[in-house]
Amino acid sequence: MSVHSDNRGQSGLDSGEATDVRDLHAAILRERPDPIEGREPLNLWVVAFIAALLFWAGTYLTQYSGGFRSDEFAERQINPAPAPVAAGGGAEDPVSKAVKEGAxxxxxxxxxxxxxxxxxxxxxxxxxxxxxxVLAEGPNRIARIVLNGLSGPxxxxxxxxxxxxxxxxxxxxxxxxxxxxTYIRNSWGNKASLVTPAEVGAIRGGTSDRSQAWTVADLEKVPVSGGAAPAGAPALTPAALKEALKKLSPDELKSVLQDVGK
Ligand code: HEC
Incomplete structure (x- = not known):
């Protein structure tokens, strides 16, 4: 409703007034209605500020999110270990892999x-x-101890x-x-060669008829290294193989090599 009351005649002019209050009000009323509380349009500066903030946040994430990988801050990232020079070209060296699993x-x-x-x-x-x-040259005896146990002095x-x-x-x-x-041979200052599943498998197979625990007396009959060969048998090294091959006649050698080549 208009604030203006009509009891002063049709002109709407009070005595002494130069302009009609109704005209003034009409101008104001032509403007948009008052915004509803809580839904006023935002100040343009606030909009600009938030837009700039979002843009900065996006840029920041692109640069520093590390692809959202969980291992982004793992130690190797901060202080990358020198790639192992060992065979395999960059693969983890087999001893440390076995040590990790053995632990x-x-x-x-x-x-x-x-x-x-x-x-x-x-x-x-x-x-x-x-x-x-544990530090013996080969795992022949300790593999037997773990497979069958050990008792006695x-x-x-x-x-x-x-x-x-x-x-x-x-x-x-x-x-x-x-x-x-491999773990016990390479922990607490110990340093000895890798033990492979194939070596253990061979010893497991070769001792499958044994059910009781080992004794030191029995273990001492087992050579510390060189596969499951009985004590006293010469180890098969390339040099030994060469010597053995030299003893063959040329024809025998030829047939052996043909067999190997098959
Ligand atoms: C129940 C206790 C017990 C457990 C479990 C056990 N050991 Fe033993 N271990 C012994 C005893 C006791 C001896 C000595 C036996 C003797 O006196 O004849 C021994 C001896 C050994 C030896 C030879 C002696 C030495 O100290 O170098 C090795 C190697 C060995 N254990 C490795 C292992 C490994 C590897 C495991 C796990 C797979 C293992 N043991 C689990 C009790 C144990």
Missing amino acids: IVFATSCSPCHQADGNGVSGQFPPLAASEW IQVKGSEYNNAMNAFRDSLDDRQIANVL
Whole structure:
């Protein structure tokens, strides 16, 4: 309703007024209606500011999101390890891979007795750290110990033990045993060669008729390295093979090479 009251005649002019108040009001009323509260249009500067903020945020994410990968800030990203020079051209070296997997087997199957630090428990569980059994040239004996267990007297690092270790033939597969052996041969300052699942498999197959735990006396008959060959048999090295081949007549040599080539 108009604020103007009509009791002053048709002109709408009060005495002394130069302009008609109704005209003034009409001009105002032609304008848009008052905005509804809460839905007023935004100040243009605020719109511009938010747009600039979104643009900056997008640019920032594009540059620093790292593709939203969960491993973006993993240590190797910040401090990338030098690529292994070993064979395979960039692949993880086989010893550290086996050590990583073997650590899991060790934690569940071995550390309750031999302890996480590999030092064992004096008088009960012999140490694996710096143990001459663990550091032997090949895994022939320690693979047998893990497969079938061990009982009776044993000397480790100059101390005598006479206890029993259980067998893992049925609870660990070749790969797990190989990895845990590589782990104990390369932890706590130990340094010795990789043990492969194939080596463990060969020993498992070669000792499948054995059900009881090993004794040191039995283990000492097993050569420390060189496959499952019986003690005393010469290891098959390329040099030994060459010597053996030299003893063949040319015809025999030819047929052997043809057989190998097939
Ligand atoms: C129940 C306790 C126990 C568990 C579990 C156990 N060991 Fe043993 N381990 C022994 C004992 C005890 C001996 C010594 C046996 C003896 O006195 O004849 C031994 C001996 C050894 C030896 C030879 C001696 C030495 O210290 O170097 C090796 C190697 C070995 N264990 C490795 C392992 C590995 C690998 C595992 C896990 C797969 C394992 N053990 C799990 C108790 C255990």
